[in-house]
Structures are given as C-alpha cells and as structure tokens.
Amino acid sequence: MRCEADQILITTGAQHAQDIIARVLLSPGDPVWVEDPGYPATLRILETVGARLVPVPVDEEGLNVAEGVRMASDARAAFVTPSHQYPLGMALSMDRRLELLAWAREAGAWVVEDDYASEFRYAGPPLTALQGLDGGQRVIYVGTLNKALFPGLRLGYLVAPRALVGPLSQARRMMDRQAPTLTQAIVLDFMAEGEFAAHIRRRRVAYGAQRDALARALEARLGHVLEIASPDQGLHLIAYLKGGRCDLEAEARADAHHVTAQAISRLYRGREPRSGLLLGFSGYPVRAMAPGVARLARALA
Template identity: 50%
Template sequence: MRCHFGWSFVSGTALAFNTCIGGRTQGLRNTVLSAFDQLFAEGYTKGQIGSGTQVSRILPEDVLAARASPKNRDELHFDLVTSLSIKGNALLKAKSRVRRDTSGHAFRPGIPEITRFPWNNWSRMIAKLWRNPPRSLVSYGEVSGHEPLRIAIVDYLCALRGLVCDADQVIITSGAQQAIDLIARALLNAGDKVWIEDPGYAGIKGVLMAAGDELVPLPVDEQVLVVVEGVRQAPGSRMAVVTPSHQYPLGAMMSLSRRLELLKWAGENNAWILEDNYDSEYRYAGRPLSALQGLDTKGRVIYVSTFSKVMFPAVRMGYMVVPKGLAQPMIDIRRSLDDQTAIVMQPVLTEFIESGHFAQHIRRMRSLYADRQQTLLDAIKLHLNDVLEIAPDDAGMHIVAHIRPECGLVDAKIAEQAAKHKLTLFQLSEFYLGKSDRNGLVLGYAGVEERDIVQSVKKLAKIIAALRK
C-alpha cells in the first residue's frame, strides 16, 4: 500500500486521501479516513513527513506471535519465585502466618465494627476539605506527616496515655506495620537478637526475620514479658518488642514492676523497646497504666500505634513516637524509602479528632464492644462450657478461649472444620513461634453483631459436637 503523496502527522491521512482519490462523497471519505487511522493506530502502517504512508515492516501479528504462550508464562513465573532474594523469601514465608483471607465474619480478631462508623460526618469532612485544597497540602509535604494531625495526636497521647513527647517526635505512617518495618530497617543489623513475646503478633516476626534478625521468643505470664528470662537467655539483645497495655493475644497488662525492669535492662544495654499499642483505647474495667514511653528517662522507647482498630483497618494510618534524638534521622531514612504517607486522610482525621467525633466514636464502640464481649462469654458458658474455658478480658476486641484438656480436641482441627462452615477461628497455637502445648481459640467479637455472636457460638457447638463423636 503506497500512495504518492506527503502527509503531515496531524492531518496526515486526510491530506493523503484527498491527494489519492480527489473529491468523492463525504461519507465514503470518512470511512476510508477512519480505516487509515485505524491501520496506523494498530501499527499496520507507518509514515514520515515527506515520505508517504507505508505498510509497516513488522506487523502486529508478528509481535503477538512472539509472546510467550500461557504455559511458558506459568513456567517463567515459577522461576521468578525461586529467584527471590533471601529477604523476599523471608517475607513470603512470614506472610503466610498473617491470614487475610477468611471464610466468615465471626470470629476474626482485630476487626472493629465498621457499620457504626460515623460515615456521614467523615464524608462531609472529606468533601469540605478537598473541594478546594490549598496548594501547600497537595505538593510534597512533610515526611513526618501533616503537622496539625501530629499536634492532635500528641494532645491525645499526653492527656490520656501518659506519654511525654511533642509533635516533632511523631511520624505518621501507613499503619503500625510500616512503622515497625521502618524501625527494624533503621535500628537493627542482620544477626541482632530481638526479644519478642511468645505468643505474639505474627506481623512483627515477619519484619524481623526479613531483616535477618535472630528472634528470642520469651514466655509471657500474667505480668506480660518475663524479663528475667530474656536477661538469662540473651542479655545483649538489641531490642524488645512488647504489647504492654494489652498483651497480644493473651490479654494481660504489663505490671509496673515489669515495666521498670524492662526499662532498666534497655537503659543498661543501650537496647531499644518497641512498644506496640494496638487496641488500648478499648479498656472496659480499671484504669490503664501509663505507656512505657512515659516512664522512659533514657530515650530507649519507640511507641507505635494504629488507627486500624479505632477507625477501620483500610484507613492505613498509624504513627510512631520516637525519642527526640532519633526523630530527624528517622525522617531522613523515611524520605529515602517513600517520602510521606498519602495526605488525603490526614487533614480529615485531624478535623475528626479536633471536632470530638473521634473521642465520641471510641466511647460508643467501647460500650458496644463491652456488651459484645459479655454476649460471647454468656453464649460460650451456655453452649460450650464443657469444651472451652474462658474468662473476661478487661480490654481489647477478642478473647482467648482455652480448650479443656479432657476434651481431647486440637485447636487446628476445630479451626479447619469451622472454616468449612464459614466461621473464622484463629488457633492459639499459631501465635507461638516454637511448638506450643497451648491449645485454644482467639475469638474476635468487636466486629460481630450480638445476634451473630450467639448464632455462631451455637454453630461452633454443633461443629465441636460432631468432632467429638
């Protein structure tokens, strides 16, 4: 296909057509023009100013034919997985411990009640703040996060959680998990020993293992981490990761004497303490102890928290409060990795906190979750008392039910059967790093309606009865 004419890129085919066939009807002209355009767009023709339109030497079919067949592609992908880095492989393995995929609503831990979130207020604030945002907000902003939000967080932490800090020490992150990752990257070398609670939060283990750190799992009792055991096993460890306000998942609160013991060890060994505060806002009885950070006089504690539980997990907002001397290096490290957390929700959250909606939502959820916990306890007492041993928990969004040894049942088996009936049960043994003789279920109740709690416990009782036959 070759016409003897030149063409311009903008009106190329029109010009070409006019030169080639002269004036025919408008309809025919348009049809031919769009055919030319289509051939050009799909790569069948090419053209240069002054040299006319020519058929392409490599046709699109040739390119498509050279692409890998689906079978080849699968093999290729398999090879790519085997060539992951050591770090990549560690993260891949760790991910399998954090289950996202769940078959049902009850009783997945860590999920708040999202239908009662004040969506109307939230969306009104988004609309108001983002209709005409100031230029300063939509350019590259501060790596540590929106300053008014950091100030609002500090006001809350100092008044209610006993922290001692200012806004320059706060870094907003994409969830607590990102804060934990940043801390590990910034402060730990491969091979460093790290004390962790056993049982504990799987997300911590993945990050630390990927960083090449040596995990030192320590037992947990009714005062949380057994510090003397850490001192006995690995006194020179570089960090301790703890959930002092509500041990995850067993639920104890770290006693004052243990807090002081841990701080003393960290001070004497220049070790860090990562204080993971994930759900302390939900305390139903007694007063919470001040955060470890507030007792720290030597700058060893990094406090990490999240909005996943007090708002909703997909908001992906969390923060860390670092000792003063660590703030600027941490910000610079973060700048090297990914700059700031997405800005869109930060001013909205600031207004949400400042207007009192945040505190009101927490108050409402606290009372709702307390009722739901009681409903779960009552239902278990009624339908599963001979199988599960359960006690109230003064805080949080889940409870741990221990399987009575005389039943001869294993948590993994119950969870497997329950999944077939759309019940999500996290087995206690999975929260341990080593092999554990603890046999139980971690039952989340915060995001489950009371009616569903009762129905689901009845369903579980039937599943267990069938297993015992």
C-alpha cells in the same frame, strides 16, 4: 506519653512503623526479644531484616523480663504489646514495665511498644504507656488508628526518642516520600470536632457488651470444652480448648461452618504451645453472638 509534635512520624499503620524501626535499628544477627506467643507480622518483619529472634515467654503478667535477661541480656531491642498482649490479652504489669525499662537502660537496648488496641480498655484505670514511664529515652511508641477507626484507613504513627527522629524520618522518606495528607486532614477535623473521642466512648461501650455476650454464649454452649479468658482490653478473647483437643483441627472445623476462629498454637515459637482459639468480638453485634456460638458448637460437636 511524653513527647512533642516533631517526635511523631506518620505511617500507614503499626506494621509500617515496625518495619521502619526494624530497618533502621537492626542489623543481621542482632538478638531481639519477641513475645512467645506473639504477633506473626512483627516476627516476619524482624526475620526480613535478619534479626535473631529470642522468644521470651509470656505469663499472666505479660512478658517475663527476667527470662528475657537470662536468654539474651545483650539484645538490641524488645518488641512488645504491653496494653493487650497479642494474642493472649493480658496487660503488662507495672512491675514488669519498670523491670523492662531498667533492663533497656542498662543494656542500651530499644523497646518498641506496639500499642495497637490501647483505646479499648473495659475495666480498671488507664494503663501508663512505657513511653511515658521512660520519658522517651529508650522507647519507640507505635500507635494506630486502623483499629480505632477502620483497617483500610491505613493511618498510624510512631513516637521516637529525639536521637532517632532523623534516621527514622529518612528511612520513611526512602520508602514512600511522605504520608498522604488528605486522610490526615479528614481525621484531624473528626478529632477537632470531638467526634473521635465520642466514637471511642461509644465503641468502648459496644465492644464491652459484645465481649460479654460472646463470653456468656461460649460459657453456656461450650463451657464443657472451652475455658474462656475474657480480657479487660482489646478486641478479641481466647477460648482455651480443654481435654487436649487440637486447636488447628478446631479452627478447620469452625471454618467449614463459616466461623473465624484462629488457632493460637501456631503463634508459639520456643515452648510448648497452648491449644486455644482466638475469637474477635469487635466486628459483630451482640445479637450475632449466640447464633455464631451455636454454629461453633455444631462445628466442635
């Protein structure tokens, strides 16, 4: 990251930050790149301000920038999840990062970097944020503590290029006057005492083990029906359904067995969806994985 304190705006989370950004930067009819498949709440925010969504396909390197340029080179903004593509889980490659920033500079477009789960990377070197690569010119960085700490905390932030600090702060003030200070003071103490960094280190180890336990149990019990894509980062994995099985039906069956497994096909907009289940691993200890997968196996039998 490259920023100074006065470029940081406190929000209630990533969603609030994206809402402020969309209201300030977009007018009805503006073309906006979104990832396909993508995060539904981001799409709803963009639809609410009347943006014209341009669903840009995602491949193993993340957002396909060349395809985005082909579809709408004049887009006003791109909303992306570079450190852990939602929902598929890959990181945006360095080539694609540079390509995206080059396009944004040339087109005068904004890149909104939703870095919602960047703390949880299990392998490889830390990823360079688009915001840092770009030097804070075209990128608005969105961060959240609701994942690293707990969802009900409702504490997040955005980091704005200098030219946008005034308009974004004004919009935030119109919505909600100011950010609550009590939780910020508590989190500040937690950070200053070194507890936050220790918490992240402990959770990273725990979540890595939970991810591995879930992937192992899925391979062992359901390897014949599921293809597991275990990501190097984030809080969930994707289990693709083999043999043309419908993920919506699998989701309903899992639900009837009290397993939360979200069908990914409904997160696609512009192209043939893949059939798969999004399975979270951060909320359950290692010992819960095998019994949970056994229930999923009964549901899918």
